[in-house]
Amino acid sequence: MRKIAPFKRFLFFSSSRWFVPGMGLKRWLLLLGVGTAVASLGLVNLLFLLERQSWLPISVYDLLTLQFLPAPWQIVLPLLLGGMLIVWAVLRLGRALTAPFQIPDDSVAERIYEHSRRRRGPNIVAIGGGTGMPGLLRGLTDYTRNITAIVTVADDGGSSGRLRREFGLLPPGDFRNNIAALSRDEALMTQVLQYRFGAAIGENGHSPLQGHAFGNLLLAALTGITGSFDEALLAAERVLALRGKVLPSTLADVALAADILLPDGTFQRVVGESKIPEVNGRIQQISLQPSNVRAYPAALQAIFQADLIVMGPGSLYTSILPNLLVPDLVEALLHARAPKIYICNLATQPGETDNYSVADHVATLFQHIPTGCLDLVIANDNLSIPPDRGGGNTIYVQLTPPDHLPMVTADLVDEARPWRHDGAKLAQAVMRLLS
Incomplete structure (x- = not known):
């Protein structure tokens, strides 16, 4: 040829x-x-x-x-x-006007074509938080710009917890992770937003900035400038040229509480998202304190306008369910026209889902929300990657199908880190459901 x-x-x-x-x-x-x-x-x-x-x-x-x-x-x-x-x-003229924004080895026509294709992409809402959902968002940006991430506000540990206690902010950590995933220059912005300040150089080696992520401080600064956390998210969307939106499930100051069955057969009530996985027991029920909080209106609007609603991936009890405990948001899911799917985790999570199968994950969801809030579950079927690859000790979630709910399986594993989803594989599986 x-x-x-x-x-x-x-x-x-x-x-x-x-x-x-x-x-x-x-x-x-x-x-x-x-x-x-x-x-x-x-x-x-x-x-x-x-x-x-x-x-x-x-x-x-x-x-x-x-x-x-x-x-x-x-x-x-x-x-x-x-x-x-x-x-x-x-x-x-087009080349001259776009020259300041041009990426090397990328034509103007190609850039316009990709922008047009993604602008006309489906409206996808992802509900969750933690470290699982950003991988999905990164993958989805190859297909659409109409992405809305609805994120939990129950986090109270680490840098987010400190800012929450000291300044009365909503916890910015989960928002930072998803903002980084949706930013235009994702690789660089992830490094910038995730950068954590170390110990100070000096006699005591301690600094008020120690342990804080730069992205958390950026959202704290934008909150001070704009006057509210939701306005800070809108400002970050403009400043970082996000390929989607990141919204809170509620603006209320909530705490996550869990009733845990201990090994001796007694129950213990634990309050605080970061404390729940530390208790040696099996979680029976979780709730929000207070329980009657109102959902963020823009999040409800996104759910009603969605072509597809995705829950997860992420920590079942501390990232996904806290959003689904907001009464208005659950009501919106019940009446939404879009298909609603749950992406089951690849691996069990110590302190939360020890020995859980896919069926156990779904049963836990239905224990807290009506069955009409979920139409389908996606699970990984590639269990062949060695559990110790990447330095971890992965315990795969077993593919026991849930009762009365369809399950779709695919190879979704990140072969370098088998406890995580591969964002590109996962996004492709999600888009196949739409097509």
């Missing part, structure tokens, strides 16, 4: 993108052509007027109107030449 030179191949594919349906460009090129034709009609009438008034020498008039050519060419040649000049000017 004859090879095409890289430059010619680049020009071909770059040019062909301009003609893909739905780009939103051809209509404006047509309008430009019509406008040029109307302006040209005025120029022609001006030439006729100058010739009739004898203000223009006949030789100049014949030259300008191509009288020296056969009649068909007097029409075809200006159309061809004028059309080529218009297209060339538009291409050069």
